[in-house]
Amino acid sequence: MVVAGKKSFVAHARAYERLESLQCNIAAFPDVKFFKIESIIRPWRLEKVTADLSKRGIKGMTVTTVKGAGVQQGRKERYGGSEFGSSDHFLVDKMKLEVVVKRDQVNSVVQLISGSTYTGEIGDGKIFVSPVADVIRMEHLLVAAVAMSRPDRASDGSRKRRSTFNHLSKDTLSYYEEVGRAIGETPEEDKSMVADNALAELGEQVVEVSGDPTCSRILEKLLPHVTAPKLIDYIDACFAPERIGAVCTGGPFISRVVEAALTSLFGRWSGTHASEDSAEHWDALGESIQRVADALSGSLYEASTCKQGSFIVRRFLTLCAGRDVSRAPTAKSGPAPSPAEDGEPEGAAADRKQASRVGGLQAKLAFQPGSQAAATYEPVCPPGIAQLCETVLDDAWAADLSSLRCDEFASPVLQALTRVSAWDPALSARLIAALLGDEPSRLQPDSVRALMQDRCGSHLMEAVFETAGDDQFQKLSSAALKGAALA
Numbered sequence: 001m002v003v004a005g006k007k008s009f010v011a012h013a014r015a016y017e018r019l020e021s022l023q024c025n026i027a028a029f030p031d032v033k034f035f036k037i038e039s040i041i042r043p044w045r046l047e048k049v050t051a052d053l054s055k056r057g058i059k060g061m062t063v064t065t066v067k068g069a070g071v072q073q074g075r076k077e078r079y080g081g082s083e084f085g086s087s088d089h090f091l092v093d094k095m096k097l098e099v100v101v102k103r104d105q106v107n108s109v110v111q112l113i114s115g116s117t118y119t120g121e122i123g124d125g126k127i128f129v130s131p132v133a134d135v136i137r138m139e140h141l142l143v144a145a146v147a148m149s150r151p152d153r154a155s156d157g158s159r160k161r162r163s164t165f166n167h168l169s170k171d172t173l174s175y176y177e178e179v180g181r182a183i184g185e186t187p188e189e190d191k192s193m194v195a196d197n198a199l200a201e202l203g204e205q206v207v208e209v210s211g212d213p214t215c216s217r218i219l220e221k222l223l224p225h226v227t228a229p230k231l232i233d234y235i236d237a238c239f240a241p242e243r244i245g246a247v248c249t250g251g252p253f254i255s256r257v258v259e260a261a262l263t264s265l266f267g268r269w270s271g272t273h274a275s276e277d278s279a280e281h282w283d284a285l286g287e288s289i290q291r292v293a294d295a296l297s298g299s300l301y302e303a304s305t306c307k308q309g310s311f312i313v314r315r316f317l318t319l320c321a322g323r324d325v326s327r328a329p330t331a332k333s334g335p336a337p338s339p340a341e342d343g344e345p346e347g348a349a350a351d352r353k354q355a356s357r358v359g360g361l362q363a364k365l366a367f368q369p370g371s372q373a374a375a376t377y378e379p380v381c382p383p384g385i386a387q388l389c390e391t392v393l394d395d396a397w398a399a400d401l402s403s404l405r406c407d408e409f410a411s412p413v414l415q416a417l418t419r420v421s422a423w424d425p426a427l428s429a430r431l432i433a434a435l436l437g438d439e440p441s442r443l444q445p446d447s448v449r450a451l452m453q454d455r456c457g458s459h460l461m462e463a464v465f466e467t468a469g470d471d472q473f474q475k476l477s478s479a480a481l482k483g484a485a486l487a
Contacts, residue, residue, distance in 0.1 A: 019111060020111055020115065021111075022107065022111050023107055024106050024110055026129065032132070033102065034101070034134075035100070035129055035130065035131055036099070036129070036131075037098070037100075037101060037106065037109055037110060037127065037129055038097070038127070038130070039096070039097045039098075039113050039117070039125060039127045039128075040068065040095075040096055040125040041117045041124075042124070043065075043093060045095075045116065046095045048116050049097060049116045050063070050097070053099065053112065053113075056108070058099060058101065058105075060100065061097060061099045062097070063095060063096070063097050063098075064095070065093065065094075065095060066093075066095070066096045067093055068091055068092065068094055069091055094125065097113070110127055168208060168212055168215070172209065172215075173212070173214065173215070179198045179222070180214075180217070180218035182194060183218075183221060183222060183225070191225040192225050195226045195227075195230070196227055196230045198218075199222065200230070202234070202237070206234070206237045206238060206243065207238075207247060207250055210238070210247075210253070210258070211251055211254035213253055216257045219257050220257055220260050223257075223260050223261055223264050228268060228278060228281035228284065228285060229284070231264060231268070232265075232284055232288045234261055235258075235261050236288065236291060238254075238258050239291065239295040241298075244295055244303070247308075247312070248302065248303045248308055248309030249308065252308060254308070255308035258312055259312060259315040262315055262319055263319060265292075266289065266319040266381070268285055269285040269286055270380050289381060289384060290384075292384075293316075300391050300392070304404070304409060304413040304414075305410050306409060310412055313413050313416075314326045314413060316388075317413075317416045319381070320381040320382075320420065321377070321379045321380065321385065321419075321420045322377070322379055323377060325416045325420045326412065326415075326416050377422070378423070379423045385421065385423065386427065388417060389417055392414070392434065393430060393431065393434050401434060401435060401437065402437060405435055405460050406454045406455075406456045406457045412456075412459070414463075415459055415462075415463040416463075418460070418463040418466075419463050419466065419467055421467065422466075422467040425469055428469070429472055432472060435464065436476075448461075448476070
């Protein structure tokens, strides 16, 4: 905005009226949701502009120092006791302020910046508005509208009213609290209708409501009564590309609800917890499982390296396997040791009890040659297992596996993948070789022992020894024990 000449008081008043009603023409981009507003302003106006933006809830901004000249070719300016611009070096110091906002914020932000920088003199600057294809917040893996949103702010930057512990409005919170009280008093034949209506009310607030401490528990109570189509809609919404990042990083409450929803989905599809409409929607339930597998496969690295995402991936693998693959076998999961028989050598019963408890290498060594520690099993959803295993086997993961196998969140996922792959010996052998960085016969003893001594890596090695085929196990044992004495 460049204005020449001195302005009278009346002229200034009229100029500010025009600034307050300033409208940007963005009709040429009807499908664009975000716009970048780039303003070139005087350095001494920067503090006022940023303060005004902050008051309106616009916190994300980038500021850089630039030099430039407009059509006036760098007319001299004074500020801070110094003069800028000359006939020889007419580039004048300016500040460039960049802000990315939603479509409905463009006019208000442009009006605010122009009103905060306007003096009516040459050099006030310019404002450029350009479309933005997409926005990604790298810290939380959020994209699009979720990346640009602040749950405690309205689109105009004003603060929303909220309760002490969440970002939901009082009306939303009251509604779900009432549903939670009513579901216990509702006749059994009407509970599905109440549950379906409650999930339909989520709308675009799926992440916010599911992540609320109070509402998350209510949703868990509703899930057993929800019809199959509404359950599918809820899971599809949670695993949509624009929300999966928020789900995986949204804290323990949304993670619990999503895990409960996945458990219900698999239960209805496999028949272990079938509802009245499970048979009617069996194909749709299976297609929903495939969409979850696609979503997790596409975001497996990001989900595996954060706490709640790691829980969700492991839950999915456990459901695909039809058994708990998230932890090593323990005394609780194994058969109870039998009492000593007549004539049995003293201490034999204790030895068998100890053998039932051990896992990993020690458990393997307790077996006779030619045995397989990990019993074969038939998974509930083989395609889901294979898809996630093949994702890890992709070349793009090769460079990261050396660090991921010792990562506190990713390592448990790799352990679960190792155990779940036991269903397919060929897949298991490929996965083990990829996780260890080479074929067992070519592994260096030092690298194997270093992994076994790491807090997370040792658990991964337990899973490897549990699931390795006999040939792989012998080579791994040689690599692990070569040049070292058994403790």
